[in-house]
Amino acid sequence: MEFAKVLQRRRAVRHFNADPISVNTLHSIVAAAQQAPSWGDSQPWRVTIATGDTLARIKAAHRQRAQAGVKGHAELTAGTPTWPAASRENTQTWLTGIQAFLGDQAPQLDAIQADLFDAPVLVYLTIPQGSPAWSVYDLGAFGQTLMLAAADYGVASMPAYEIIKYPDIVRQFTELPADQLLVMGIALGHRQADRLNDYPAGRTDTHQILTIKD
Template sequence: MEFSEVVARRHSVRDFTDQPVDRQDLVEIVRTAQKAPSWANSQPWRVRIATGQTLARIKELHAARVASGEQGHTEFPVMPRTEWSTAAQANMADLFNQISVHFADEPESFGASQGLLFNAQAIVYLTIPVGSSLWSIHDLGAFSALIALAAFDRGLGAINAYELVKYPDIVREVMGIGEEETLAIGLALGHPAGNPLGDFAPTRQDVEDILTIAE
């Protein structure tokens, strides 16, 4: 598939089928992501992927926490939406408007899919060393973007979401992540379900609204 088509068609998938993700696909997706730009070639990222019974255990523990009403406590700090820029808040409001329209027939399905970890058949967890430079966070963003694009190129869907690292202690325990690493990002992978959760692709701002070219 042409790169421009991969970028244009990729979107966050919020529900997956029960079909497992091939192990070699996971290896090749990470191999592709390793081409991401990195400050001084530091390559700060480390990758752990949960599948099968390991992922089933994470889902079980996560669902119990959700059912208990426990609040999330991710290791990257979360800023209240009211403190984001005016433009960012407008974009988020637009997203929620699109969600309300797209899921008008099943309004509860959007939130429910998060507690189920989107029925992902693989979850990629990305860490960086504790105390990393902000440039390492920049690198991690580039690396995670390439994972999502590489997954789509191989016929898979992906979503990086707060929910996936909402209870980091669960992931740390099951995946054996030490205290010297910060659990930063989770990406759910799988074969997209043919339903509104699998198909929903919110619009983006026009390029004219974000671009300035000085000549």
């Protein structure tokens, strides 16, 4: 697929159908993501994927807590991040826009999120405990490359805090090593025909973020 089309296809999908993804396809997606750049070629990333019975157990435990309103406690940061004013404005624009777009269907978004987007695959990205900040950058590059690779294979994706909101649940059912820091989760699957997936999230005008000095 042409790269421009891959970029356009890679969008946040918030509701997946039940179609499975083969182990071979998952392996190919991760192998492609390994072409991501890395500081000093350190390649700090590790990938744990949950499917089948493991995923079902994770979803059941996650749903119970989410519906009970249990606060998340992700491992990467403590507390609520303080975003710069421009970022807060972007987030508020997105939130207002998607709620208006969904209308009466807006509450469904919370329910689908509690069900981890009904995804047939959850990908957990980790780096070693005590890694330098550069490794977080590397893992971000790896995660983006993974999602672009997935798009090239016709697989949709959704990176979300919700997926790593309760790290003890993830650790319990995936047996994630204690020396790994759980940083990010990405849902993979095929797009459900649902209005939840139709919101056209915008991007800041390039002129507002770009400076070129000659």
